Amino acid sequence: xxxxMKVTAQPADTTLTLVLDGELDASSAVVLDxxxxxxxxxxxxxxxxxxxxxxxxxxxxxxxxxxxxQRLQDSNVKLVFYNMQExxxxxxxxxxxxxxxxxxPTEQEAQTA
Amino acid sequence: MQDRIRISCSRxxxxxxxxxxxxxxxxAQGTDLQVNQVVLAVDEVVANFIIHANQEDASQFLDxxxxxxxxxxxxxxxxxxxTLFLPTGTAPAPDLRAYIQQGRKGGMGMALVSRIxxxxxxxxRNSHTVCHLSKMLG
Numbered sequence: 629x630x631x632x633m634k635v636t637a638q639p640a641d642t643t644l645t646l647v648l649d650g651e652l653d654a655s656s657a658v659v660l661d662x663x664x665x666x667x668x669x670x671x672x673x674x675x676x677x678x679x680x681x682x683x684x685x686x687x688x689x690x691x692x693x694x695x696x697x698q699r700l701q702d703s704n705v706k707l708v709f710y711n712m713q714e715x716x717x718x719x720x721x722x723x724x725x726x727x728x729x730x731x732x733p734t735e736q737e738a739q740t741a
Numbered sequence: 742m743q744d745r746i747r748i749s750c751s752r753x754x755x756x757x758x759x760x761x762x763x764x765x766x767x768x769a770q771g772t773d774l775q776v777n778q779v780v781l782a783v784d785e786v787v788a789n790f791i792i793h794a795n796q797e798d799a800s801q802f803l804d805x806x807x808x809x810x811x812x813x814x815x816x817x818x819x820x821x822x823x824t825l826f827l828p829t830g831t832a833p834a835p836d837l838r839a840y841i842q843q844g845r846k847g848g849m850g851m852a853l854v855s856r857i858x859x860x861x862x863x864x865x866r867n868s869h870t871v872c873h874l875s876k877m878l879g
Contacts, residue, residue, distance in 0.1 A: 632756050651756065651759070653752075653755050653756070653759075653784060653788070654752050654755060654784075654788040654791075654792065655752040655753055655755050655756070684759065684777070684780070684781075686781060686784050686785060686788070686850070686853075687785055687847070687849040687850040687853055688788065688846075688847075688850075690849060691845070691846035691847055691848075691849065692846065694837070694840050694841055694844075694845065694846065695844045695845060695846045696844070697841050697844075698841050698842055698843075698844055699844065714773075714774065715773055715774050715777040718774055718777070718778070719777075719781060719853070722778075722853055722856050722857065723835070723837065723849060723852065723853065723856075724837060725837060728837055728838065728841065
């Protein structure tokens, strides 16, 4: 069985975009964790998470974002989610994480967030 | 309407579990949002059984049974491992601000399950742990 989550990094001047493709669960969360753990992440002002092709997230996936949020904030790196499918956003909502993280509808809004 | 599946205790099988639950509920005409919520609840319980109760021992296995009678959905997940795993069905609300400050990864799964399902209970049957979840759909 192939990996169920693909993370593609798209670096720009001050922004790093991570494009997520697949399902983020207790099996695949390590792929994202490895990406967010890279020291070079902290040189950017913003990390944008493109969720258009993220079709599922479990608590293991949420946990990866939660575990890196403080470290990013301490380094003045903003974490912004965009293009999130309704069913994925709903999982953030169930726990109230939508009010603690920056989630915007479009890429354009993510760039100005 | 009912269906069952047996999986070994490897986290790579979580995808198979989700596909099974999705297929069952979509055949029952569930909405996209509700199907995803129930899939998530089952995924969380199964992941706990695989990782915490069985330490990812692929020689151990779990049985899942889904039953739909009218709008009532009943799900039974039986762990055939030898260690009893009996968390309480009601999970306290996680302090997410504290989790963020602590950089904590876990501790949210059962909170999701108890908020999604109408009923969550763990009990012992024939020296095995069984989790029963139920929900009225629609």
